[in-house]
Amino acid sequence: MIFIWPAVVMILIFSIFPLVASAIMALSRIRLRGGSYKVRFVWFQNFEKQLFGTEQFHFLGTFAGMSALGWIVALAITGGIVWWVLRYVRSSFTVLGFVGRLFTWGLCLGVGWLLAATFFSGHQFGTLGTTLFYVFVGCGVQFVIGLGLAFLCSMPIRGRSFFRVVFFIPLMITPIGVGYAFRMMADTTKGPFAPAWQWVGLGDFSWAADPWAARFFIMIGDSWQWIPFIFVVMLAALESVPRDYVEAAQVDGASSWEIFKDITWPQVVPVAATVLLIRVIEAFKIVDLPNIMTAGGPGIATESMTLHALFAWRSLDLGQSSAVAYLLLFVTVVSCVSFFNLVVLRRIRA
Amino acid sequence: MTLMQRLFEPRSIRTMAPGTKVLVYSVLLFWTAFVLFPIYWVLITSFKTAVDVNGGPVYLPFIDFQPSLHAWKELFVFDYKDTLRAYMNSLIIALSSTAASVLIGSMAAYALARFEYRPKFGVVLMFVLMMIAVFVAVGKYGVDWRLSTAVGVAIFYFLARALGRHFSASLGNGDILFWMISQRILAPIVVVVPIYMMFQQVRLLDTHIAVILTYTVINLPIVIWLMYDFFRSIPYDLEESAQLDGATRLGVFFDIVLPLSRTGLAATTLLVMILSWNEYLLALFLSTSKAQTMPILVAAMNAGERGILWWSMSVVIIVMIIPVIVLAIILQRYISKGLLLGAVKG
Amino acid sequence: MTVVLDKISKSFGAVKVLHDLSLDVQDGEFLVLLGASGSGKSTALRMIAGLETVTAGSISISGRDVTEELPKNRDVAMVFQSYALYPHKTVAENIGYPLKIRRMNRTDMEAQVRDVAAQVQLDALLDRYPRELSGGQRQRVALARAMVRRPAVFLMDEPLSNLDAKLRGHMRAELKHMQHELGITTIYVTHDQVEAMTLAHRVALLEGGKLQQLATPKVIYDDPENLFTAQFIGSPPMNVAHGTLDAGTFVVGEDRVATGGGASVKNAVIGLRAEDCRVVAPDQGAIRAKLFANELIGDHTLVTAKVGEDMLSIKAPKDFEAGFDEAIGIAFDPDRIYMFDKDTGARIRQG
Structure with missing residues (x-):
C-alpha cells in the first residue's frame, strides 16, 4: 500500500482538486477584493459569453455570413458525418458506443461548421480554430516527416548514428529558445535569409504581420522541435521489426516499397498510433511558441486556447479564464478519447 | 535494363541503387542543415556585437565579422546575479522534481504492476461528492478552508470504513492506471489557477517547493506509464527469490527492481528532466521573482526597452541547452529503447 | 534444378566465417548443411538466398550465375527458423503473398493457395492468424508459403528446431515425404545430426567455416574422413x-x-x-x-x-x-x- 499512496494523494491534491475547483470557477464570476476573492455563482454565463456573447469573435471567430464555398464545405461535412452515423448504426450498434460517438460526431460537426463559416467564408477564426490548426495540421506534418526520416535512417546508409544524433537535437532545445531562434531566422531584414528575401522583393515583408504566415511560422518552429520525437520512436519501432519478416519478403520477391507497405508498416502501426496520440495530447497545450514568437498576434491570429486563457487570467477575469480552459479540456478529451478508441485500440487489437 | 531500373534497382541486398542513394542522402543532408542551422545561428549570434547583428546578416566568424565575447562577459561578469539565480532555481527545481516524480511514479507503477488493488466504486464516488461538498462550504458559505477540508476528510474516512464493504462494484488496476495516465491529457491551464490560489492560501507562492510539487505531479503520468511497462517486462522470479531470502517489499524494490530497470529509468529521467527544465506556463504562474526559472527569465528578456538584445539572448539560450545535452549524452543509449517500450505496449 | 557453389567465402570485417566452400547440389537432391552454431552453415544458406553478399567465389542456380543477383531474381524460396509468418496476415494471405507480389490475378491465386494448403492439411485454417496456430501448424504455413510459387530451390534454415521433440519427429517424416513428392532441390540447414542423417541424400558437414566432409549419411557415419566428423556424427558420439x-x-x-x-x-x-x-x-x-x-x-x-x-x-x-x-x-x-x-x-x- 505504501507504494501507491504518494502518487494517489499527489494527483488528488494537484490535479483532481484543482480540476473540480476550476469547474466551479468556470461557473462563477470572481472578483478580487482587497486580497481575498469574492465568488458569485453564475451558471453558464462565462461559457455563453465565449460561445455566443461578446467574446465569440475571440474564441470561435467572426461570423458574417457564409460564402458559397462555406456552404459547400458545411454540407459536405454534414453529409460525411451522417454517412458515418448510418454506417455505424447499420454495422454494429451498442448503446455505450453510440453515446460515446455522439460526442465525436458532435465535435466534428461543430468544428466543421465553424471552419465553413469562418475559414472557408473568408472570415477570421478564433483561438479554437488556431489551436486545432496547430494540433491537426502541425501533428500531421510532424508525423509524416518524422516517419519519413525514420524510414530513411532505417535503410543501409553510412553515418546512421550521425544522422540519428543530429536529428534528435531539437527535442533538447528549450521551446523558448526555439521561439527566439525562429524569430531570428524569420527576420527579413537582419536574419540569415535577409538577402534572399530582398532578392525576391519581400525585403519589408514581416512574418509576424500576416495571419497565415504567422501561423505557419509558429507551426514550423513547433515541428522543428517535435519531429525528432516522432523520428526517434518510429526509428526504434522500424528497427524492432524482426529482420526475418523483411528477409522473407525479400526472398519472396517484394520490392522495398512493397516491403514497407505490406510488412513493416502494419507492424509499426500500433506504435505510430500511440506516438501520434501522445503528440496530439501535448500539442493541444501549445502556449510557449505563440507567446514568444508573436504574442498571439497579429490580432488574435496565432493565439492558442491556452494563451487565450492566460491572457484572460492576466486581466484578472478568472471565470472567463477557467471557462476557456474548460473548453480546451473538452475539445482535447473528446478528440483524444475518440482517437484512442477509434484508432489506437483498433490498431493494437488488429 | 531501362534507365529507371538502372537508377533505382539495387545491386544487392546491402547496397542502394545510385538513384536512391542520391535521393536519400540529399534528403538527409537537407534535414541536417535544417536542424543545425538555427542552432549555428544562435551560437554565432552570441559572439556578435550589436553592430554585427543590426547591420544585416553576417555568417562566418573571423571572415564576416570579428567574434566578441562581450555578450558572454555581460552575462557572466557584469550582470550575473539574476541569471545565476534563475539558473540555480531551474537546476534545483528540475532535479528535485525529476527525482521526486521518478521515485513516486516508479513506486506507484511497481505497485500497479505487481499487486492487485480493488477500490470500491462507491467509495470513489463518495470521495468526489465529499470534495464538492467541501468546495461548496468554502466557496458559498465562507467556511475556513482548513476546517472544512479536515471535516470533509474525517467524514469521508469514517463513511468509507463504515459503508465500504457494502459496495459491490469495484475497479481494478487497469482503471487506476488509466486514471493516472489520463491526467496527462489535462492541459496545465485548466488546473493552474486553482493551484495558484492554493499556494497563495498556504503562502508558498514563488517558492521552490510550490514549483517542485506541481512539476512532480504534472510528470507523474509519464513516469507511471513508462515504468509500468518496464516493470511488467521484468520477470517475477527474481523478486520472489529475493523475498524467499528474506527481503522486505521495499527492499526488493530498491535492491532488485530499480537496478534491473536502469534502461527505463534513464529514458524516463531524461524525458521528465527535459520537460521540467523547459516548462514555461506553470512557472509563469507560480514563480514570479524569487523562484523564477530560466524559461521565465529568458521570456522576460523580450520586454526590454531597447528591443531584444539578440546577443545576450543567444548566450542565455546556449547556457540553457547545455545541461540537457550533457544529460542526453550520458543517457543517450537508453533513450530510444526506453521510449519505444512504452510506446509499443502503451 | 542444380545449385553450384564455387569456392564461396564470406568475411564480416576481419572475421572470416566461410572459407572456400564448394558444393554441387544435384537436381531434386536433399542436401543438408550440418554444423554446430558458428560453423557458417546459416551464412552459406543466406548467401544462396541472396540475403548475404558473397565476399569471393560464385553461386549459380540452374546453371545461371546469380552471385550478384537480388533474392527476388533467384527463384528460391526460404523457410526461416522463426517461420517469419507475417502476424497481421491470415494464413491464406501469408501463403498467397509471394503470388500477390507477382501480380497474379485473384482467382488463380486463391486456387493455388487452396491447393497448397490442402497438401499440408491447412485447408480448415486459412482464415486464422498465425498467433492462433500451434507450432506445427505455423511450420506448415511457412512450408506452404515456400511451396506455393514452385521455386527452383527450397532453402530451409533449421525449420524444425522450434518444435517439441515429438512433433519434430513427425514433421521430419512429412518433410521427407513432401520433398520426394515435389522433387524440388532442397538445401536444409540444421545442427541436429539426427535430422541430417534421416533427411539427407547427402550431408555436408561444416566446422569453422570449412567443409569437413560431403557424403551420404551412410558413408559419413561409417567412413568419417577426420576426427571431427567421427565425433560429430553418432549418438553417443x-x-x-x-x-x-x-x-x-x-x-x-x-x-x-x-x-x-x-x-x-x-x-x-x-x-x-x-x-x-x-x-x-x-x-x-x-x-x-x-x-x-x-x-x-x-x-x-x-x-x-x-x-x-x-x-x-x-x-x-x-x-x-x-x-x-x-x-x-x-x-x-x-x-x-x-x-x-x-x-x-x-x-x-x-x-
Whole structure:
C-alpha cells in the first residue's frame, strides 16, 4: 500500500482538486477584493459569453455570413458525418458506443461548421480554430516527416548514428529558445535569409504581420522541435521489426516499397498510433511558441486556447479564464478519447 | 535494363541503387542543415556585437565579422546575479522534481504492476461528492478552508470504513492506471489557477517547493506509464527469490527492481528532466521573482526597452541547452529503447 | 534444378566465417548443411538466398550465375527458423503473398493457395492468424508459403528446431515425404545430426567455416574422413582414446592394440563406436578400463568406462550390472576401429 499512496494523494491534491475547483470557477464570476476573492455563482454565463456573447469573435471567430464555398464545405461535412452515423448504426450498434460517438460526431460537426463559416467564408477564426490548426495540421506534418526520416535512417546508409544524433537535437532545445531562434531566422531584414528575401522583393515583408504566415511560422518552429520525437520512436519501432519478416519478403520477391507497405508498416502501426496520440495530447497545450514568437498576434491570429486563457487570467477575469480552459479540456478529451478508441485500440487489437 | 531500373534497382541486398542513394542522402543532408542551422545561428549570434547583428546578416566568424565575447562577459561578469539565480532555481527545481516524480511514479507503477488493488466504486464516488461538498462550504458559505477540508476528510474516512464493504462494484488496476495516465491529457491551464490560489492560501507562492510539487505531479503520468511497462517486462522470479531470502517489499524494490530497470529509468529521467527544465506556463504562474526559472527569465528578456538584445539572448539560450545535452549524452543509449517500450505496449 | 557453389567465402570485417566452400547440389537432391552454431552453415544458406553478399567465389542456380543477383531474381524460396509468418496476415494471405507480389490475378491465386494448403492439411485454417496456430501448424504455413510459387530451390534454415521433440519427429517424416513428392532441390540447414542423417541424400558437414566432409549419411557415419566428423556424427558420439601409434600398434596405458597397419604416429587417437564395443572380464578385453557409471536406457545399458583420462561409452545388454570403479575389459572387432592423427585430425587409413 505504501507504494501507491504518494502518487494517489499527489494527483488528488494537484490535479483532481484543482480540476473540480476550476469547474466551479468556470461557473462563477470572481472578483478580487482587497486580497481575498469574492465568488458569485453564475451558471453558464462565462461559457455563453465565449460561445455566443461578446467574446465569440475571440474564441470561435467572426461570423458574417457564409460564402458559397462555406456552404459547400458545411454540407459536405454534414453529409460525411451522417454517412458515418448510418454506417455505424447499420454495422454494429451498442448503446455505450453510440453515446460515446455522439460526442465525436458532435465535435466534428461543430468544428466543421465553424471552419465553413469562418475559414472557408473568408472570415477570421478564433483561438479554437488556431489551436486545432496547430494540433491537426502541425501533428500531421510532424508525423509524416518524422516517419519519413525514420524510414530513411532505417535503410543501409553510412553515418546512421550521425544522422540519428543530429536529428534528435531539437527535442533538447528549450521551446523558448526555439521561439527566439525562429524569430531570428524569420527576420527579413537582419536574419540569415535577409538577402534572399530582398532578392525576391519581400525585403519589408514581416512574418509576424500576416495571419497565415504567422501561423505557419509558429507551426514550423513547433515541428522543428517535435519531429525528432516522432523520428526517434518510429526509428526504434522500424528497427524492432524482426529482420526475418523483411528477409522473407525479400526472398519472396517484394520490392522495398512493397516491403514497407505490406510488412513493416502494419507492424509499426500500433506504435505510430500511440506516438501520434501522445503528440496530439501535448500539442493541444501549445502556449510557449505563440507567446514568444508573436504574442498571439497579429490580432488574435496565432493565439492558442491556452494563451487565450492566460491572457484572460492576466486581466484578472478568472471565470472567463477557467471557462476557456474548460473548453480546451473538452475539445482535447473528446478528440483524444475518440482517437484512442477509434484508432489506437483498433490498431493494437488488429 | 531501362534507365529507371538502372537508377533505382539495387545491386544487392546491402547496397542502394545510385538513384536512391542520391535521393536519400540529399534528403538527409537537407534535414541536417535544417536542424543545425538555427542552432549555428544562435551560437554565432552570441559572439556578435550589436553592430554585427543590426547591420544585416553576417555568417562566418573571423571572415564576416570579428567574434566578441562581450555578450558572454555581460552575462557572466557584469550582470550575473539574476541569471545565476534563475539558473540555480531551474537546476534545483528540475532535479528535485525529476527525482521526486521518478521515485513516486516508479513506486506507484511497481505497485500497479505487481499487486492487485480493488477500490470500491462507491467509495470513489463518495470521495468526489465529499470534495464538492467541501468546495461548496468554502466557496458559498465562507467556511475556513482548513476546517472544512479536515471535516470533509474525517467524514469521508469514517463513511468509507463504515459503508465500504457494502459496495459491490469495484475497479481494478487497469482503471487506476488509466486514471493516472489520463491526467496527462489535462492541459496545465485548466488546473493552474486553482493551484495558484492554493499556494497563495498556504503562502508558498514563488517558492521552490510550490514549483517542485506541481512539476512532480504534472510528470507523474509519464513516469507511471513508462515504468509500468518496464516493470511488467521484468520477470517475477527474481523478486520472489529475493523475498524467499528474506527481503522486505521495499527492499526488493530498491535492491532488485530499480537496478534491473536502469534502461527505463534513464529514458524516463531524461524525458521528465527535459520537460521540467523547459516548462514555461506553470512557472509563469507560480514563480514570479524569487523562484523564477530560466524559461521565465529568458521570456522576460523580450520586454526590454531597447528591443531584444539578440546577443545576450543567444548566450542565455546556449547556457540553457547545455545541461540537457550533457544529460542526453550520458543517457543517450537508453533513450530510444526506453521510449519505444512504452510506446509499443502503451 | 542444380545449385553450384564455387569456392564461396564470406568475411564480416576481419572475421572470416566461410572459407572456400564448394558444393554441387544435384537436381531434386536433399542436401543438408550440418554444423554446430558458428560453423557458417546459416551464412552459406543466406548467401544462396541472396540475403548475404558473397565476399569471393560464385553461386549459380540452374546453371545461371546469380552471385550478384537480388533474392527476388533467384527463384528460391526460404523457410526461416522463426517461420517469419507475417502476424497481421491470415494464413491464406501469408501463403498467397509471394503470388500477390507477382501480380497474379485473384482467382488463380486463391486456387493455388487452396491447393497448397490442402497438401499440408491447412485447408480448415486459412482464415486464422498465425498467433492462433500451434507450432506445427505455423511450420506448415511457412512450408506452404515456400511451396506455393514452385521455386527452383527450397532453402530451409533449421525449420524444425522450434518444435517439441515429438512433433519434430513427425514433421521430419512429412518433410521427407513432401520433398520426394515435389522433387524440388532442397538445401536444409540444421545442427541436429539426427535430422541430417534421416533427411539427407547427402550431408555436408561444416566446422569453422570449412567443409569437413560431403557424403551420404551412410558413408559419413561409417567412413568419417577426420576426427571431427567421427565425433560429430553418432549418438553417443564416437569414443576416442589417446595414445601412441607405434608401427601399426596402438599403445594406450599398458595395453597394446594391433591396428593392422604399419604407421607410426606419436599423438594418435583410436576411435570406437559404442555399439562396436563389448564389456568383458578385465583380462579378456583389448583395453583395460575402470567402470565410471552405468545407465539403463531401456533396450540397452550405456556403460561409461574410464581409460586413462578418456571416457568411453559402450552399449551393453540391458541386464548388465557392475559396481562403480570395478575393473573391466573392453573388447571390439579389429575391423571396426578408426585411427586418427591427433594433431591434424586426419584419418590414418591402413592396409
